[in-house]
Amino acid sequence: MRVNFDTQAELGLSVTEATTRAQIISATIATIADHGYRRTTFSKIKERAGLSSTRMISYHFTSKAGLMQAVLSTVSETKTMFLQHRSAGVDPGDRPANLRAHIETSVAFLRDYPECVRVLVEFGANADDADGWAMTSVLVSELRVGAVHRQLKQGQAEGAFGEFAPEVMAMSIAQAIDGVAAAYAADPSIDLDRYGRELADLFERATAPTGKS
Numbered sequence: 326m327r328v329n330f331d332t333q334a335e336l337g338l339s340v341t342e343a344t345t346r347a348q349i350i351s352a353t354i355a356t357i358a359d360h361g362y363r364r365t366t367f368s369k370i371k372e373r374a375g376l377s378s379t380r381m382i383s384y385h386f387t388s389k390a391g392l393m394q395a396v397l398s399t400v401s402e403t404k405t406m407f408l409q410h411r412s413a414g415v416d417p418g419d420r421p422a423n424l425r426a427h428i429e430t431s432v433a434f435l436r437d438y439p440e441c442v443r444v445l446v447e448f449g450a451n452a453d454d455a456d457g458w459a460m461t462s463v464l465v466s467e468l469r470v471g472a473v474h475r476q477l478k479q480g481q482a483e484g485a486f487g488e489f490a491p492e493v494m495a496m497s498i499a500q501a502i503d504g505v506a507a508a509y510a511a512d513p514s515i516d517l518d519r520y521g522r523e524l525a526d527l528f529e530r531a532t533a534p535t536g537k538s
Contacts, residue, residue: 346385346395348374353396358440362447362454394458397448400441401468407434420480424532425525427473431502432521435509442506470495477532487534498528 338346352374356365367379367389376382386392411430415422435442445465452462470492477491505520 342385345376345381349376349382349385349392350395350399353392354400354440354444357396357447358443362451389456390458393448393454393461396444397458397461397464400444400448401464403438403441404434404445404468407438420476420483420485421529421532423476424473424480425529427476428498428502428525428528429521432505432517432524435502435506436517446506469499473498480532484534486532489532494528494532497531501528 349370352370353365356369356373360369367382370376370382371379382392386395408427408430411433412423412426415426417423445468448461449465449469451457452465454461474491474495477486477489477494480486481488481491501524505517505524508520509515509517
């Protein structure tokens with residue numbers, strides 16, 4: 326699967342303008358992944374994208390904040406679409422099955438979209454950038470824990486999950502996936518499918534109602 330670019334933002338643009346916009350976003354993702362958020366400059370993006378001038382970036386995005394918003398939105402949409410695609414056969418009302426699908430597909434995302442993973446880590450670590458997008462921390466938090474937190478609370482209300490603090494469990498799941506990401510970065514030969522299954526097994530037991538674990 327490829328990165329999903331925000332087509333809504335491209336409405337009203339010519340084919341050439343839409344292509345250039347997507348090219349800039351793709352180059353920015355690659356540059357952040359390679360050099361880190363703080364060392365990513367319009368000059369580096371220009372070189373990566375093969376543009377003639379940094380003014381082309383300013384033309385399409387006006388400011389760093391506008392570009393970072395487009396980049397983070399693109400990465401967020403890519404991850405959301407990946408999770409939805411991999412979970413297509415899961416009953417939306419089956420909370421434990423959806424939790425398992427979220428964990429397993431989040432781990433699979435580490436392998437299939439390594440650049441996007443690095444970008445999300447960089448955005449999370451640099452959410453305080455005064456020149457960046459003001460909503461960065463909100464969107465990163467939503468991707469890491471927000472959706473899972475809501476699933477856990479809804480599952481508890483329906484009796485599908487046991488008693489626990491959903492915010493603590495959601496953060497624990499996110500931290501566990503982060504741990505797999507760190508392990509994979511150190512050793513790309515690890516079996517991510519096994520990691521995903523075993524993490525899903527672990528949290529299935531941890532969230533089960535009393536007597537079902």
